[in-house]
C-alpha cells in the first residue's frame with residue numbers, strides 16, 4: 001500500500017517539476033566548479049561498502065556468487081542490527097587517516113536501501129530491527145567534522161522486478177520477476193530525490209553498475225540494451241544540489257553531466273584490469289582511483305589479503321602522481337565496527353600524512369612520467385619526487401621540461417647535488433641520504449612558470 005501511494009505521489013511530483021536541463025547542455029554551475037576544485041585538492045577519501053550482505057561475510061556480490069534466491073536473501077534484513085555502529089567513530093577514524101570525504105553505499109546491487117526510503121519497504125527502517133537511518137547519522141557526523149559525504153548508488157538491482165530487462169549478472173538468482181523499465185527509472189529518481197533532499201549538502205553521487213546492461217560476448221563489451229536516462233538522473237541531481245558532483249563507474253570516457261571520473265583498482269589510464277578506462281578516455285575533470293584495503297569491497301570474513309601500510313601509502317602517492325585522489329575502501333562488519341586491522345592501517349596512513357601531507361594534498365600530477373621506483377607530484381613551482389624504492393642511489397630523469405633552482409631532501413632540508421643538461425636530462429645524487437623505507441621525498445624548486 002505504502003508503495004502504491006508513493007508511486008502516485010511520485011508521478012505527480014516528477015511531472016510537476018520544472019523542466020530539468022538536459023545533461024547534453026550541461027554547464028557546471030559556479031558552485032559545482034568550486035566543488036570540483038575542492039575535490040581535486042582533497043587527495044584522499046574513505047569508501048564504505050556496508051549492507052545486509054555484510055552479515056554473510058562474503059563480500060557484496062554474495063547474492064550473485066551463491067545464487068541466493070530472492071526470498072532467502074530477503075530474510076537477511078531481519079538479522080541486521082549493528083549495535084556497535086557509531087557514525088562519529090567512523091568519521092573520526094576517516095579524519096585521523098587524513099581523509100577529506102566519505103563515499104558510502106546507499107544501495108548496492110542487492111537492491112537493499114541503507115536509508116529511509118519512501119519509495120520501497122526494502123530499506124533499513126522498514127525491514128531491519130535496527131530501524132535507524134545510518135546515512136542520516138553519518139551525514140550529521142560528517143557535517144560536524146567538516147568531512148564531505150558522497151553516496152554510492154547502484155544502477156543495477158538484483159531484487160526488483162522492474163529492473164527489467166535484466167543485465168548480465170545475477171542470472172542464476174532464483175525468483176527474479178519481470179516489470180517495466182520506466183518504473184525502475186522513476187524509482188531511481190525518487191530515491192535520488194530523497195538522497196539529495198534529506199541529508200543536507202551532499203558531496204556527490206557515485207553511480208555503479210552501468211556495465212551490467214552491456215552486451216558481453218565473453219571477451220569484450222558490446223552495445224547497451226537499455227536507456228539509463230542519464231540526462232534526467234544527472235539533471236535531477238544538479239537541479240536539487242548544483243554543487244553535488246556526479247561520477248559513474250562505467251569505465252568509459254566522461255559522459256556529459258559528469259563532474260569527476262573514477263578508475264576502479266587502476267591508476268588513471270593504466271588499464272591493468274583489462275576492463276578499465278584507457279588513457280585516451282581520461283577527461284578534463286577531477287580524477288579518483290578506488291581500491292580495497294584488503295581484497296574485498298564488502299566485509300569478507302575469510303579475506304586475509306590485507307595490504308600493508310607501506311603498500312597503501314605507495315598507492316596514495318601513485319594516485320597523486322597521476323593527478324588523482326585515492327578512495328580507499330573499508331567494509332565494516334555487520335555489527336557496525338570497522339575491522340581492527342584496518343583501523344590500525346588507516347591510523348598509520350594518517351601519521352604518514354601528518355608529516356608528508358603537503359606533498360599530496362592540493363598537488364597536481366608531476367611533470368615526470370611515473371616509474372616503479374619514483375613518481376612526482378607538483379604544487380606551483382615545487383615538484384616533489386617520491387622515491388619509493390630505497391635502493392635508488394641516483395634519480396635519472398630524461399625529460400626535464402623545467403629550469404631548476406634548487407634541490408633539497410624534504411626531511412632534512414639538505415641540499416642535494418645534481419647535474420642537468422639538455423642531452424642527459426637531470427641526475428640527482430641520493431648517495432649521501434639515509435633513505436626512508438617507504439618514501440624519500442626530494443623537493444625540486446623550479447623557476448616560476450607563470
Ligand code: GLC
Pocket residue numbers: 049060061208209249264290297
Ligand atoms: C565494482 C563492483 C562493486 C563495487 C565497485 C566499487 O563495480 O561490482 O561491487 O561496489 O566495483 O568500485
